Amino acid sequence: AQSVTQLDSQVPVFEEAPVELRCNYSSSVSVYLFWYVQYPNQGLQLLLKYLSGSTLVKGINGFEAEFNKSQTSFHLRKPSVHISDTAEYFCAVSERYNQGGKLIFGQGTELSVKP
Amino acid sequence: DTAVSQTPKYLVTQMGNDKSIKCEQNLGHDTMYWYKQDSKKFLKIMFSYNNKELIINETVPNRFSPKSPDKAHLNLHINSLELGDSAVYFCASQRENTEAFFGQGTRLTVV
Numbered sequence: 001a002q003s004v005t006q007l008d009s010q011v012p013v014f015e016e017a018p019v020e021l022r023c024n025y026s027s028s029v030s031v032y033l034f035w036y037v038q039y040p041n042q043g044l045q046l047l048l049k050y051l052s053g054s055t056l057v058k059g060i061n062g063f064e065a066e067f068n069k070s071q072t073s074f075h076l077r078k079p080s081v082h083i084s085d086t087a088e089y090f091c092a093v094s095e096r097y098n099q100g101g102k103l104i105f106g107q108g109t110e111l112s113v114k115p
Numbered sequence: 116d117t118a119v120s121q122t123p124k125y126l127v128t129q130m131g132n133d134k135s136i137k138c139e140q141n142l143g144h145d146t147m148y149w150y151k152q153d154s155k156k157f158l159k160i161m162f163s164y165n166n167k168e169l170i171i172n173e174t175v176p177n178r179f180s181p182k183s184p185d186k187a188h189l190n191l192h193i194n195s196l197e198l199g200d201s202a203v204y205f206c207a208s209q210r211e212n213t214e215a216f217f218g219q220g221t222r223l224t225v226v
C-alpha cells in the first residue's frame with residue numbers, strides 16, 4: 001500500500017519569495033507522482049507529473065518538482081510566487097503497473113501568498 | 116468544451132433523502148473515478164470504473180451505488196443520506212496510468 005505525507009499543512013509566504021512544498025511518499029512498488037492545485041471552490045488541476053525519465057520535472061505556472069528515489073520525496077518549488085498562487089496543493093501517487101490507477105493523496109498544503 | 120463535467124455543482128438536501136450526481140467525460144478515457152473530499156480537504160477514492168466495469172470499491176457504504184451506462188458516464192447515487200455524507204464529491208477520468216482529469220466538484224450538504 002502507498003501513503004503520502006505533506007509535511008506542512010500551511011505555508012505563508014510573501015509575494016516574489018521562493019517557496020518549497022514538501023512531499024514524502026511510501027510504497028513497496030514503483031509509483032507515478034503528481035502535484036495538483038485546487039483554487040477555492042474549484043476542481044483539481046494538474047501542475048506537473050513524474051512518470052519516468054528526468055527526475056526534475058517542470059510544470060505549469062513556473063512550478064517544478066524533483067523526484068528523489070532514495071529519499072522517497074517529490075518536493076514542489078517555485079522561485080518567485082505571485083498572489084494568484086494562493087491555493088491548496090496536493091501531492092499524489094499512483095501505483096505504476098496497477099490497472100486501477102487510483103491516486104493516493106497527501107493531506108494538502110495551503111499556500112498563502114501575502115503582498 | 117469541459118473535459119469532465121459533473122452536475123449539480125451544489126446540492127442541499129435533508130437527511131434520509133436519495134440523491135444522484137452525474138458525471139460525463141469527453142476525453143475518450145476508459146477509466147473513471149469518484150473521489151470524496153471531506154471538510155479537512157482530505158481526498159480519498161471511492162470507486163473506479165474501467166470501461167463500465169467496477170474495478171475499485173474502497174469500503175464505501177452500500178448506500179452509495181455508482182452506475183456507468185457507458186464509458187463516458189459515471190453517476191453516483193446515494194440512498195438514505197446522512198449528515199456525515201456532507202462533502203465535496205469529485206468525478207475524474209484517466210487514460211491508462213497517466214494523470215487524472217477532475218471535474219469541478221459537487222458540494223453536497225445534508226441538513
